[in-house]
Amino acid sequence: MPEFDQAKAYAEQEEDVFFDDGREIELLHFVYNRPNIDEIRGSPQLVLQAIDEYARTQRYLMNVGEDKGKIVSDLIAEVKPQTMVELGGYVGYSCILFGDAVRKAGGKRYLSLERNPEFGAVIGSLVHLAGLSDIVKVEIGSSDASIQRLYDSGGLQHIDLMFLDHYKPAYKTDLKLCEELGLVTPGSVLAADNVIKPGNPPYLEYVRSTVEEKKRAAVESNGDAHPDSRFAERQKKQYARRQGDEKLGSSRGNPLLVYQSQLVNSYEPTGIPDGVEITRCVGEET
Numbered sequence: 054m055p056e057f058d059q060a061k062a063y064a065e066q067e068e069d070v071f072f073d074d075g076r077e078i079e080l081l082h083f084v085y086n087r088p089n090i091d092e093i094r095g096s097p098q099l100v101l102q103a104i105d106e107y108a109r110t111q112r113y114l115m116n117v118g119e120d121k122g123k124i125v126s127d128l129i130a131e132v133k134p135q136t137m138v139e140l141g142g143y144v145g146y147s148c149i150l151f152g153d154a155v156r157k158a159g160g161k162r163y164l165s166l167e168r169n170p171e172f173g174a175v176i177g178s179l180v181h182l183a184g185l186s187d188i189v190k191v192e193i194g195s196s197d198a199s200i201q202r203l204y205d206s207g208g209l210q211h212i213d214l215m216f217l218d219h220y221k222p223a224y225k226t227d228l229k230l231c232e233e234l235g236l237v238t239p240g241s242v243l244a245a246d247n248v249i250k251p252g253n254p255p256y257l258e259y260v261r262s263t264v265e266e267k268k269r270a271a272v273e274s275n276g277d278a279h280p281d282s283r284f285a286e287r288q289k290k291q292y293a294r295r296q297g298d299e300k301l302g303s304s305r306g307n308p309l310l311v312y313q314s315q316l317v318n319s320y321e322p323t324g325i326p327d328g329v330e331i332t333r334c335v336g337e338e339t
């Protein structure tokens with residue numbers, strides 16, 4: 054793994070409040086006040102540079118960042134998804150980086166499912182600035198409700214590549230919903246962020262399980278309605294200020310799907326070690 058370049062490190066993540074305190078709107082003012090704003094218009098690369106500059110020189114932003122971003126961009130170039138879905142859009146950094154990569158790979162759609170309407174508005178503005186509004190669509194609402202709604206309306210029929218980067222306990226439950234609806238099938242690929250920092254033991258356990266293990270777990274489990282006890286309180290309550298108690302879905306998934314899964318080590322944009330779990334659905338047992 055290449056060394057982390059300290060010169061590009063984001064400001065440190067604050068202990069208590071590190072998002073949703075007005076910084077996302079402040080970011081918009083920062084970007085639109087750049088002296089080279091005319092050059093930035095229509096350039097995904099320069100919009101990303103401006104977002105990175107804010108997060109380095111002003112305040113931390115919980116973006117995937119350059120290093121882990123490259124892992125997923127390389128995956129997009131390899132998989133060439135027609136439809137890519139992300140769970141958790143925040144200010145649009147991953148939308149712009151990956152939406153551009155999907156376009157370059159000949160894909161049609163990058164769907165960002167974001168729950169916070171203010172963040173959704175920021176994404177819309179920066180995606181438009183980057184010239185990617187034709188490919189990136191933002192769906193506001195809780196990821197599980199949005200997946201179900203898009204499926205019911207026929208707007209989402211298959212997920213070629215999915216980037217999971219939202220409420221950590223929902224990675225597994227949302228994946229199971231996508232499996233049950235037949236959106237994730239053999240050929241689908243998943244990229245899950247933050248599997249080292251803060252970590253996601255239930256998700257990793259699930260995508261690394263054999264079909265036999267998943268079938269057994271489905272019989273023995275009491276369901277996934279409550280966040281797994283292996284998550285720290287901080288993770289379980291990350292969005293409590295707006296959401297109160299989180300409600301997780303309880304889809305039974307499709308335990309017959311066969312996954313091959315691999316951790317790719319990298320860094321948070323602050324320089325802290327983290328990793329992306331890349332999971333390929335390679336078959337379905339009968």
Ligand SMILES: C[S@@+](CC[C@H](N)C(=O)[O-])C[C@H]1O[C@@H](n2cnc3c(N)ncnc32)[C@H](O)[C@@H]1O
Pocket residue numbers: 115116117118139140141142143144145146147148166167168169172194195196197218219220223292
């Ligand atoms: C880590 S940030 C996403 C960063 C973004 N992917 C990037 O790299 O630029 C997590 C985002 O997920 C959103 N979120 C959390 N839980 C969600 C849920 N259940 N459904 C939809 N969005 C959710 C939060 O509002 C937040 O904007």
